[in-house]
Amino acid sequence: MTKTIIETEKLCKSFSSGGIQQHVLKNLDIRLFEGDFTIIMGSSGSGKSTLLYALSGMDQPTLGRIDFAGKNLVKLNNDQLAVFRRKHCGFVFQQIYLLDNMSVLDNVLASGLLVNKNKRELVKESKELLLQVGIHENSWSKFPTQLSGGEAQRVGIVRALINRPKVLFADEPTGALNSAASKRVLDVITNVHDNGQSIVVVTHDIQTALRGNRILYLRDGVICGDLQLGAYCESENDERHEKLKHFLAEMGW
């Protein structure tokens, strides 16, 4: 049976500015499952990133409950949340945020050493992961400014995976890449998912969405659509594309 990995109850998030309250997430009851590659779509401003930040403990909701790996995140203080994120969450963003004054390998190690103090083991795992995403030995001592955007994002993915997160969260992971580099990054994420990693991605991009097995559609802070697409399979991409297009049209995307 599929195990729940994150469950929310009546999740709400509001922002206030200039004395005006904006209710961005409205009473969301969501269940995400272990091993799923969940995509969150919706028009601009519908609350996708806000939802991703709440689910991953990057930001606290205004009201509600978020059970993640047996913990109610709402009960954790900022320090406890930081420890929780480091242990259980990996993050990939559109902006890559590698540390420019560190080599590729050191960028990955710096993240890993926050959790695992065994440097020898960590170096071995970092190199294995870099090879898996197609970053070969001749690039390990390069600095981030010497990488292409796609290479840097693949290093970003390794950095996000080095602590074996329960969930890999990504916000528009291919948003800054050209189509060839995007495909390579998506292939890497798909491969990671095939190996059992739970993934949650926010995107506007159809090619990215097609890699997921489940699409949640957010409109005005409410989930109004939930499509099961099944696991990605390149040879069935046309049928998947049709199904997704139909779903998005129904959603008024």
Ligand SMILES: Nc1ncnc2c1ncn2[C@@H]1O[C@H](COP(=O)(O)OP(=O)(O)OP(=O)(O)O)[C@@H](O)[C@H]1O
């Ligand atoms: N820290 C904040 N303070 C005030 N308002 C915020 C904050 N973060 C988000 N918002 C508002 O919440 C709403 C939803 O923002 P969010 O970034 O979650 O939308 P989104 O669906 O991810 O949009 P996009 O697709 O354009 O990235 C927007 O109106 C935004 O201005």
